[in-house]
Structure formats: C-alpha cells, structure tokens
Amino acid sequence: MSDRLIDAAKAVLARAYAPYSKFRVGAALETTDGTIVPGCNVENASFGAVICAERAAVAAAVAQGHRAFRRLALTSDAPDPVAPCGLCRQVLAEFGLDLEIISVGATGGRVIYRLRDLLPHAFTRDDLPEGA
Numbered sequence: 001m002s003d004r005l006i007d008a009a010k011a012v013l014a015r016a017y018a019p020y021s022k023f024r025v026g027a028a029l030e031t032t033d034g035t036i037v038p039g040c041n042v043e044n045a046s047f048g049a050v051i052c053a054e055r056a057a058v059a060a061a062v063a064q065g066h067r068a069f070r071r072l073a074l075t076s077d078a079p080d081p082v083a084p085c086g087l088c089r090q091v092l093a094e095f096g097l098d099l100e101i102i103s104v105g106a107t108g109g110r111v112i113y114r115l116r117d118l119l120p121h122a123f124t125r126d127d128l129p130e131g132a
C-alpha cells in the first residue's frame with residue numbers, strides 16, 4: 001500500500017545525522033489538516049544531547065503552527081519495525097494519546113501502535129495542579 005506519510009518518513013531517513021550510532025531514524029507526522037512534517041535523528045558529540053527523529057518532527061511541526069496530529073510514521077535502519085523510545089512517547093503524548101504510530105522496518109514489515117497503548121497511565125497536563 002502506498003502512503004505519502006510513510007514515503008515522507010523513508011525520504012527523511014537519508015537526512016539523519018547519526019555519525020556515532022550509525023542508526024538512522026526517519027519520522028513523519030500527519031496533522032489533522034493533512035500536512036506532513038518530517039523529522040530525523042540528530043546526534044551530537046555530547047551523547048546526551050541527541051535528538052530523536054520523533055521529537056525533531058514534533059518540534060518542526062509546532063514551529064510551523066501545528067499541534068493536532070493524526071498519525072506518525074517511523075522508519076529506521078533496523079530490519080524490523082522499531083517503537084518510539086520512552087522520552088519520545090512522553091513528548092508525543094503532550095499532543096494526544098490517540099495518535100496512531102505506523103512503524104516500518106527496513107525489510108518492509110509494518111506494525112501499527114496506538115500511543116495510548118505504548119504509554120499506559122501517561123502523565124499529562126491533566127495531572128498538573130490547577131494554575132501550573
């Protein structure tokens with residue numbers, strides 16, 4: 001099945017900056033108005049400063065004025081589909097737990113997750129005290 005969102009995630013994989021891990025990740029967010037915003041991982045000599053592809057896509061989308069997301073496509077160099085890391089799950093959760101995540105492995109396998117299932121008992125803004 002051809003899907004522009006998956007194609008966008010695959011295309012941005014080529015732009016990943018991963019000289020240390022050599023593990024490239026490409027992500028693409030689909031907004032509720034149909035806009036597609038890609039992101040790739042950006043590594044750093046200070047390893048803790050690494051930005052994952054999913055968080056790069058969220059930051060780019062928000063900077064473009066988008067906050068409502070329908071789907072996220074994820075691709076990487078791994079043969080099998082990968083799931084977003086814990087930090088990215090939390091960042092994605094800020095914008096809604098109904099997000100559908102389609103992960104595609106380098107050998108073509110696909111898995112579909114719901115963010116709600118990947119991050120049960122999520123901590124969200126609803127958990128903050130009033131006024132925070």
Ligand code: THU
Pocket residue numbers: 018021023024025040041042043050051052053054083084085088
């Ligand atoms: N990475 C992502 O971009 N997304 C994930 O969900 C998992 C990990 C990146 C971070 C780092 O550049 C490389 O993969 C190896 O961890």
